Amino acid sequence: MKNTKIIEQEIVIKTTPHEIYEAFMDSKIHSKFTEGKAKISREIGGSYSVFEGDLTGKNVELIPDKKIVQTWRSEGENWPKGYYSTIT
Template identity: 40%
Template sequence: MLKTGTIKQVDVFSCSPEEFYEAFLDSKKHSEFTGYKATGNAGKVNGRFFTNDVYSFGKTIKLTKNKLIVQEWTTTEWPEDYPPSIIKIALKKKGNATELTFIQTKVPLSQIKNYEGGWKTYYWAKMKKYFKKK
């Protein structure tokens, strides 16, 4: 049996849920905030996407406009015998900000610490800088 775990992170961003949702799903904006090329059609259910110069990739499973993003997600470092993980991004308006609840399931146990830090460094910190400039 494949050993997997779950990552859960909660953070707050100085933007509206609409702005976060659009920045995460739009390839051009995604590329702007990460500094790495993003391509594909993440903004559509069943849309395939590639991010971080093709390091991470997957397929969008479910979208609830400005509230929820659910995607299959994997990377070039993913162990061969493991299925993709599932990321769930829930967005909630908090005053003039947005609260993010991020859950990633089916993460290979050997890679949990790497991806926990990766989301914080390569996504949440960069998104905070991106929204601060706006």
């Protein structure tokens, strides 16, 4: 088992909560601003794949325009299998 750690980071983005929610939860909008293929379920328990499939995870909690909680992992070789981050 690899060592893990907790990283806490807070950022401020000057836009509306609705625009942020849609940027993370709408496949077309996400693809446009990241310039990478995205397939995003809008359902709790649904999966997502972004950045051409390099990042994958599942939706844990979704409150439209207020909160997104997702598991997150890189499919790269440096990310241990079975390890996920939780992002809010």
